[in-house]
Amino acid sequence: MKIWRKKQGFFPLFFLFFCFLSVLWAPQPCLAQEQAEQHVYDDAGYFKKKEENQLEDLCLAYGEEIDANIVMLIEDGVENKAWKQFLEDFYDAHETLGDCALLLLDINEEERRIEIQGYGEMEYIITDTRIDTIIDAMIDNLSSGEYYSALIQFPTLVKRYHDMGAGSDARTHTGHDNEIYNPYYYEKEKENKIVHSCMLALPAALLIGGIGTGIFVYNSGGKMTSTYHNYMDESRQSLIGRYDRYTHTTRSERRKPQETHSGGGGHGGGVSSGGSSHSGGGRSF
Amino acid sequence: MVIQYQCPDCGADLEFHAETGMMKCGSCGYEVKAEELVAASGEDPDAYLHDYEHFQEETRYHTFGEENAEQYVCKNCGAVIIAGEDTSATHCEFCGSPVVLGDRLSGELAPTNVIPFKISKQQAEEAFRKWKKNGFLLKKDFKNADRVKSLTGIYVPFWLFDVKAQGEVNAHCTSKHTYERGDYIITETSHFDVFRRVDIDYLKIPADASEKMEDSMMDKLEPFSYGEMKKFQTPYLSGYLAEKYNYTDQDLFPRVEQRVRGYARSYIRSTIHGYSTVNITREHLKARQKKAEYTLLPVWMFCYDYKQCDHNFYMNGQTGKIVGKPPLSKGKVALLFFSLAAVSELLLSLLIFLLS
Ligand SMILES: [Zn+2]
Numbered sequence: 001m002k003i004w005r006k007k008q009g010f011f012p013l014f015f016l017f018f019c020f021l022s023v024l025w026a027p028q029p030c031l032a033q034e035q036a037e038q039h040v041y042d043d044a045g046y047f048k049k050k051e052e053n054q055l056e057d058l059c060l061a062y063g064e065e066i067d068a069n070i071v072m073l074i075e076d077g078v079e080n081k082a083w084k085q086f087l088e089d090f091y092d093a094h095e096t097l098g099d100c101a102l103l104l105l106d107i108n109e110e111e112r113r114i115e116i117q118g119y120g121e122m123e124y125i126i127t128d129t130r131i132d133t134i135i136d137a138m139i140d141n142l143s144s145g146e147y148y149s150a151l152i153q154f155p156t157l158v159k160r161y162h163d164m165g166a167g168s169d170a171r172t173h174t175g176h177d178n179e180i181y182n183p184y185y186y187e188k189e190k191e192n193k194i195v196h197s198c199m200l201a202l203p204a205a206l207l208i209g210g211i212g213t214g215i216f217v218y219n220s221g222g223k224m225t226s227t228y229h230n231y232m233d234e235s236r237q238s239l240i241g242r243y244d245r246y247t248h249t250t251r252s253e254r255r256k257p258q259e260t261h262s263g264g265g266g267h268g269g270g271v272s273s274g275g276s277s278h279s280g281g282g283r284s285f
Numbered sequence: 286m287v288i289q290y291q292c293p294d295c296g297a298d299l300e301f302h303a304e305t306g307m308m309k310c311g312s313c314g315y316e317v318k319a320e321e322l323v324a325a326s327g328e329d330p331d332a333y334l335h336d337y338e339h340f341q342e343e344t345r346y347h348t349f350g351e352e353n354a355e356q357y358v359c360k361n362c363g364a365v366i367i368a369g370e371d372t373s374a375t376h377c378e379f380c381g382s383p384v385v386l387g388d389r390l391s392g393e394l395a396p397t398n399v400i401p402f403k404i405s406k407q408q409a410e411e412a413f414r415k416w417k418k419n420g421f422l423l424k425k426d427f428k429n430a431d432r433v434k435s436l437t438g439i440y441v442p443f444w445l446f447d448v449k450a451q452g453e454v455n456a457h458c459t460s461k462h463t464y465e466r467g468d469y470i471i472t473e474t475s476h477f478d479v480f481r482r483v484d485i486d487y488l489k490i491p492a493d494a495s496e497k498m499e500d501s502m503m504d505k506l507e508p509f510s511y512g513e514m515k516k517f518q519t520p521y522l523s524g525y526l527a528e529k530y531n532y533t534d535q536d537l538f539p540r541v542e543q544r545v546r547g548y549a550r551s552y553i554r555s556t557i558h559g560y561s562t563v564n565i566t567r568e569h570l571k572a573r574q575k576k577a578e579y580t581l582l583p584v585w586m587f588c589y590d591y592k593q594c595d596h597n598f599y600m601n602g603q604t605g606k607i608v609g610k611p612p613l614s615k616g617k618v619a620l621l622f623f624s625l626a627a628v629s630e631l632l633l634s635l636l637i638f639l640l641s
């Protein structure tokens with residue numbers, strides 16, 4: 001009771017609360033990704049102009065929605081089969097790509113390879129394991145040579161993962177030789193976590209406030225202080241019969257929660273020679 | 286039957302003095318113990334029996350209207366004493382002399398016990414002012430203003446019940462034991478069949494028997510300390526207001542019974558411990574009245590004029606505990622709510638943030 005009498009004690013708390021809220025709800029810095037001029041590079045000359053345009057439109061449309069560049073390269077043979085290196089070099093050469101989901105389709109009959117990498121924010125969206133799943137989804141079309149059908153799947157798959165948020169293996173890129181945190185992602189993730197924590201705490205906080213205030217208001221007119229002890233004749237035995245009989249025991253088992261990170265990924269990620277960390281994965285078909 | 290106590294030295298009125306617990310003369314300072322005064326005057330509790338019978342008849346067979354109410358006359362000034370139907374002690378409106386209406390305190394209306402006032406009018410006023418000042422949620426102008434319209438010391442009629450509660454309870458209780466083996470967490474739950482039989486005597490549970498007093502307020506005034514309870518004697522009422530009961534002990538027992546059941550339940554529950562879950566499967570409780578004693582308990586009543594509205598506050602005339610419904614400041618209530626919510630929001634979200 002005594003604390004609350006000191007009115008000065010209140011206002012700092014009050015202000016603290018509002019500062020806290022204003023930090024949370026302050027307009028976030030605009031970090032929108034500028035769309036690249038070209039999203040589809042058909043170096044192999046495989047697609048008809050119309051198909052290429054449709055792919056281009058698709059990449060642009062989905063890219064705008066997820067605020068990242070979705071870029072596809074179609075090659076006929078890659079030097080030394082260094083697909084991973086090829087994409088890294090491509091990304092380094094196109095500085096403006098920023099947050100980018102990069103796909104390489106090598107249609108050379110001897111090579112037949114798909115390689116996908118995620119840069120910037122996309123590194124945490126299409127993680128190594130997710131890239132695996134994306135390729136799983138596309139592999140049938142690829143094996144049967146339906147390249148167009150396979151490629152139009154890609155932007156939708158990326159968007160789907162974008163909507164799901166960062167992947168669970170995003171933070172522990174143990175597969176990387178050289179782990180570099182994307183500061184943008186890190187900040188954003190932290191913000192998300194703060195907002196999330198606040199949202200979770202809010203109902204409970206309101207409840208506590210309500211109950212606490214209720215008790216104060218209820219007791220403002222004096223409270224009932226007599227309890228069941230007050231009038232009991234303690235001089236005589238009140239409990240005249242008792243037993244606590246054990247009957248039986250039931251057992252239940254459950255597995256310990258496993259602390260393992262969903263592993264398996266990590267083989268395709270890395271850092272480009274230009275210093276850009278990325279997720280990645282590829283498969284031959 | 287009007288009783289007035291006069292100072293043997295100077296003839297002025299003797300009043301019961303809360304601070305000393307003595308009968309005191311206001312003009313010369315003469316003091317005498319209440320018991321001695323009774324013995325000296327040869328006062329006999331049954332002396333009013335005749336008057337009481339007369340009174341009983343009146344109440345039973347006639348409508349006890351204002352016009353045909355028995356007239357009481359002040360021995361001091363000869364004026365007619367104006368007293369409400371239920372009043373058993375008051376002051377003469379003309380000369381201010383304390384009067385006790387003996388016939389309303391005899392026979393069936395004779396209180397068994399009384400707890401005399403321990404807190405004087407002055408102490409009560411001071412305590413109330415302090416209480417107001419410390420009330421955190423109270424409206425500011427209410428806190429600062431000083432508008433006690435009246436401050437009256439009343440002996441409120443209560444029945445003090447002795448109740449026997451008997452009962453049996455069966456419960457299904459479990460206790461859990463958790464341990465790890467290999468990759469598994471194993472929980473073993475032991476089940477118990479628990480039984481309790483109680484026979485509890487509750488002594489002197491008070492229930493307010495006055496129509497005028499709000500039950501919830503009177504309940505909150507508890508506890509009274511029965512160590513200072515005295516056998517009833519009229520001098521204790523001199524200088525205060527007193528009321529006679531409107532409800533008999535039979536009228537009030539259902540309320541007390543409910544309370545006793547709650548008490549018994551809490552007690553039984555307190556004897557079942559050491560389990561992780563307790564589930565009452567059968568409960569059989571009964572409460573029986575053993576005795577009820579008519580007792581007058583001291584209450585200071587503050588009538589407080591605030592915004593053309595009377596707020597009543599009550600103080601336990603023995604312990605000084607204050608109850609009432611004070612006007613609360615909405616702003617302060619809101620402030621309290623937001624502050625509590627803000628602090629818990631801050632702490633909780635920090636906790637969640639750190640744990641996640
Ligand atoms: Zn005197």
Ligand SMILES: [Zn+2]
Binds near residue numbers: 378
């Ligand atoms: Zn008079």
